[in-house]
Amino acid sequence: MTVSGHLASRLLLVCAGLLAACALYLAEPTLLQTLRNSLFDQYQRWQPRAEPAETKVLLVDIDESSLARLGQWPWPRNLMAQLLDRLREAGAAVVVFDVLFAEPDRSSPAQLRNRLPSELAAQLKGLPDHDQLFADALERQPSVLGFAATRAASQTAPLSRFAVRMRADAGTPRFPAYAGTASALPELENAAKGSGAMTFQPDSDGVVRRVPLMIRSDGQLLPSLAAEAIRVYLKQNLYRIDANEHGDIIQVHIGPESLPTSRSGELWVHYREDMSTQSLPAWQVLQGRPDARLQDAIVLVGSSAQGLQDLRFSPLGRMIPGVQVHAQAIEQALYGKPLQRPYWATPLEALTLLLAALLLCGLTLTTGALTGALACAALLAVLNLGAWWAYSRHGLLFDPLSPSLGLALSYLGASIARHRASERQQRWVRAAFSRYISPNLVEHLVRHPAQLRLGGERRHCSFVFTDLTGSTALMDEQSPERLVSMLNEYLEGIIQIAFRHEGTLERIMGDGLAILFSAPLVQTDHQTRALACALEIRQFTRQHAANQQAAGVPLGCTRIGVHSGEAVVGNFGGSTLFDYRALGDAVNIAARLEGLNRYLGTDLCVSEAIRAANPNVPMRTIGDVVLKGKQQPIRLYEPCEMDIDNAYDAAYALLAAEHPNAVEAFSALHAQRPDDALISYQLQRLLNGQRGERIVMTEK
Template identity: 30%
Template sequence: MDSDRLSLLSRWPGVVAIALAATLVAVIAGHRLEPVAGDILLTKLLPAKLARDDIVIVAIDEETLEGLTYRSPIDRGLLADIVAHVDKAGARAIGLDILIDQASEPEKDALLLTTLEQAHTPLIAGRAGTREGLTQAQERFAEEFLAPLKTASVALARDEIDGTIRRLPQSGESGETFSRTLAISGGEMPENLSDRIVYFTGNDGRPHAFPTYPAHAAALLPPDWFAGKYVLIGTKLATSDRHKTPFSAALGAEAGLLNGIEIHAHMLAQYLEGRHIAILPRLAETLIAAAMALLGAALVALRASPALRVAGVAGLVALYFGACFAALQWGETLLPLVMPPLAAVIAGAAMGGVHWFQDRAERKFVEQAFSRYVSPALVKRLVSDRKALSLGGEKREVTFVFTDLEGFTSVSEKLAPAEVADLLNGYLDKVCERFIAHGATIDKIVGDSVVGFFGAPEPQDDQACRAVDLVLELDRLCEKLKEEASAKGVALGLTRIGVHKGEAIVGNFGGSRFFDYTGIGDTVNTASRLEAANKHLGTRVLVSRAVADACPEHAFRPAATLVLKGKSEGVDCFVPLMSSQANSEAITAYREAYRAMSENSGEAETLLAKALEICPGDPLARYHLARLRRGKQGTTIELADE
């Protein structure tokens, strides 16, 4: 088994954990949206068309009530006339969705009861109870009045969350349901379905409009309009018995309201046509969401580009929606539309976040690891720009810094290998830390020497000042390390430093497999030779005039004009000073002596002697005084002659 496969397997516990968490979030966030999504799918994307025309409604509307002596209870004489006319017309079945829950005029009550009992057409009277808001007295009256008749519950299954009528009411304590009983009475034997109501739509996308006749004119209508049909008698008022349906999600709250009698007509049509939309149990929906979450997380966990991972999750969601469409169209099953895709997206996003953090951690690890071998500035450049790996160079203004530890070879011969390694590693670690802290690019470490530069790979306008700050700190550090080593009985030498600023060709130089990011040119050589010149002058740090002129805020004292090996022109060299030294008596005396020396004045020797009296340990004053006493003049020194 290869490493990639092992790596993939090692991620599966995390994939499963993320999938479970995503499933939980999706179920909590999506369960309220799930029914609404189903509403839109059923009413807008896959609307059901009604093929039959044998269901009609006789509606008691506002115009009907305006013609009556009283609004409530509804005139029992009117109801008797309607039932008698529909019965005589030869209807297939009659459904009375009018609650008879209180007494009215005795004669009309008796007439209605007689008409209902003597009807030849199968007749179902709607029944309700205290659960539907009736008082106990109303419930008792209805039971007694309707006792001779066949009744069924007209209660609707209202969604507990948003009050929408989505599900078929189930037979239970309230007995058989109104629409199913009406279908049975008409000679059909529908299943007792436990699923969604199929709301039928018209060509305009709105709820199917069943033929509806006003109750006050029903007795005058031709018998053929009712013959062989299911006739539902109920109210159709704007102020009562109106319910929110799935059409509200697609058409708006008001457009989605239907009267109870219209909802019963839709349910009756559903039973008669045998249409049903099965709804999965909550557990099954949760398992589907979990499977989608697992797939979403797994797709992102695979080793692929971010674009392919996103495309994979998007494709998974698209396939799932296609499966939902197919399940509804050919399997009459409504799959959950929100929770599974949401779980897949959440899991994929979470896994992507984990990838991002892991990649970031790995990238940081690689940067830190490579920074032990290559300058951090180069690692950063390699990470941000792939072209940084190509061979080639460019001319840049750079400032090179060379350091060298004096006499370390002799010291190492007196120590055990482990002690040599500890001593050198400790020294180089601290020196390199200072290079990096000041923004330098470390070019190379050769033995006990460190070479670095400023101004590349990224431009640095203050490169010379950075270099001066670096060498001042390095000088203090190395002197401290020397003292600490001496206290342990190790004669660690002083560290010499050379700095020069100028143009150099900087880039990747080497072969196709191995190369260095370095600089080449006279600037590099000059910095190296300035470091070596410290040995002749007795100094620890030398910088060129190009560096000193670029740092007017720093203090320097002139060291000499050095004609380096292989050069015909001299390089003005300076020693950088700490701010506390800049105007000291010793430095002032040295500057006066150097001025006299540069003018070939006879006072130079006397002034140098005076400077040494003030600071007996000044190496430059001692060096120049010795030169003058050997008959040398001026400040220009050809190192080849020294």
């Protein structure tokens, strides 16, 4: 593949990964939603909603002190009527009950008469009904009652005192859906100005971050408690809903107020850190203590008592009464800066992720890891600072965390792609370089580049030397083109054999080669590898010579010498040339053994060290050879082409014992095998008067 092809494949791989990341992001799995919500919570902790300069939202708290003074909950409805009258007298504009009055007051005289004997019931007949007293108070004071949304089919439904208007092309709005509702008593419902759902939908971690403005129940749209409080306070009777053709909700309009929502019609609540100054204990209100703040106020009645179990987790990291969630939403809608996550936020974040990741991947692939890392850090900083600026200045919730994770993953993917490209280039260099030196040496140098420096180490190694006979005459007889082609084929075959046995090509000397084992990597079986390599080279060169001779090229035989011993291995090429090789007496002996073949008539000669490491390979003993310039003999062998040569071994035993019958034995063998060069050599020695195993060489 060309360089441009590799680049195109990397870009396609990166783009495929980016598209998959964007698709996953648009799907919004639970993990991403949890991370996003945690970040939005942190934003609110850093910068909660400021206390408005003027607010008309107050709370009447049925707190622990009120329960201690006035008795446990539920309070009699005549007491609730008194509370409502006190708020009316103080000038409250709207009273909103975060309490469900679904059952008759059991302490009411009308209810007690049904459970008392007739004599006592008659005495209670003239007393007023508590539920009716409360209904009368609701008639006198504009109020909003709460109802509960349920998963079961509804038994009672709240009254509709409003109209809903939507665009003609809008789809079915995606408000939270419930099977039914549980509302207040009919006489209370009829007396109140409105009723709204008290139900929240906390996220999976239990935190209430959004309040629905409307819900869907039994095929109809019903407002939430906060929405009804705003509607009654503004004296409106119409809700206008902006939704697109898919049912995604953009805004809910209540009179002059336009409330931006999530796609499912939920209002993101921007929490204040503390609303305790706007909370009045219920017992103080019942005592008629004047409070000017109640004039024209929206008053929410609820409980902070732990026993009533109406406590919720807020993004600020603490538990607050459920009524305060409604109060926060109402106050934000009327007097604060709206907090919103626009319906187009997710597509914008996905597009930002895609463009930023493409830029980052392009930089990483074309420049380098450091530039890519700096670009990644800069993009992450821009994403996170931009999201914080949008929140703190404009109340917009954009998620920088999920795109940041996607960007980091994109950088990781691009870095891996670049690393793979670098590895591919290294493999190409390794493959090209391996045509000149051994693959195992290339691999070793790639992993240990420090060994490119000058120097060496002592190592016990094995060596195979080869040489082609008659090559000088070939140069005169053959054309250069044919000679080069033949030699390339010859050398290529031997080199491939050496590499198969994991040998290191130390050097090429014309038509001869030097092959090294156990360097640069240690091979505990280097003697076995060297002999196996030499045997395969002998088989290959014989077949190659026969093929060339059949083609009219008088190619000679290949002589091979194998020896094992200590040598110094390393880079001896100087500071400007890498030349990995072995030096030492063992190397010289191996080279001498290769040359010794022309005197012995053999084509493969191995030393005693090789023979000792390969006891199962059949060999014929040549003798104890004293090389020229040496004092000590070295025992040499010729690996057999048959399993065992008993006849030669018997004749050699006579030669070693200097027995007179040795000449007769080798003469008989020569008559049987006139082409066996080693037998001819041993016979000629005997005929020349040489006795015993010791062979002294006078030439190299």
